[in-house]
Amino acid sequence: MTTDLLPALTAHVTATAHTSPRTCRCTTATLAVREDATVVRHAGTVAKAHAPGADPAELTLRLAVATRLPGVLLPPLAPAPAELRGRLVTHWPYGTPVDPGDPDTAPWEAAATLLARLHRTPVPTAVPPMRGPAKAAHAVALLRTAAPHHPATAPVLHAWAVLPPWARGEVPLPDTATALCHGDFHLGQLIRHPEHTGPWLLIDVDDLGTGAPAWDLARPAAWYACGLLAPDEWHRFLTAYRVSGGPAVPSDGDPWTALDVPARALTVQTAARAVTKAVAAGRSLDEVEQSLVDACARMGSVRPATPSG
């Protein structure tokens, strides 16, 4: 299906980008081809084919949230997904991403401010649960089947086993503990719109929904805890989040009472993905990947913080 999808999606985005049919000389670019998404740009329009099996009703609710929160989330061009070759397709204006070649310029403060604003938004009644814990569970399930005998698998699975059920996606959090969350925050989820000069906005609503807001801080928190993200960048991110009134962590003092469980879960998820990929490629873990596995090994002997965040 994927082999058919890319040319079909390219034709689709070209037709969508122009209001009247005509031949044009605009360039088309493939922005991403992954198992869970194919993203193509034509001129100022981006079309995204979502993961096979994505739920149209849930995706429509998530698009509605993005439409209602301009200034935080990039609003879609159309309120509902189209269908193409059995895949749901959504349409977005093009924006400038963070330069992957220059992560030192990453807009940590802007990202934290956007997340704080998202978390402070009153939760719309009709919005599905945030998919963060489900994604972590999926990564762990893949690890079990893909690398049952890899030496890193046991410590990763043990770190997963000591997490509370809500963090493993087994039970929902009580509504009182939830906020509107992005669900999959990383530096690839930020763009400037309009291009180059516009404000930073969050993109990708696939995992958006209600859940523990600390989950959205947990990836940078995990990178910091594993010794990968420099303390000043973590400090900038956390401080900007607090200054913007983000509710995921206490306004001062130790943030790890709230961050501990989600940061463990994201460390496990990232380690599980890394081991699965390394096994598929027939290579050993690199230094960065090993630092995630080492952190999982240390988690086994320290119980998680009790507040559910």
Next chain:
Amino acid sequence: MQCPKCRAPMHTYNRNGVQIEQCSGCRGIFLDYGELESLTRLEAQWSQPAPPAPPAPQAYPAAPAPAWGAPHGHHGHHGHKSFGRMLFSS
């Protein structure tokens, strides 16, 4: 040479390019013609305001970290390709 004061032998030392003789007995110092001026010039150079000290590494109030975190002082892998990719992926 011998010390003109206590007659003990004098040893020659080089101090920043200036030859000085110091007595091994009374520690007195003998300067040749022009050597006092050379030392004065050197002293003037040394007493000029020192260039500002390089800023100390930025200090953060001991940022809390979880007990399972990496051992202290092991931070920052921005140059690492693998972490660069990780920053941008799910």
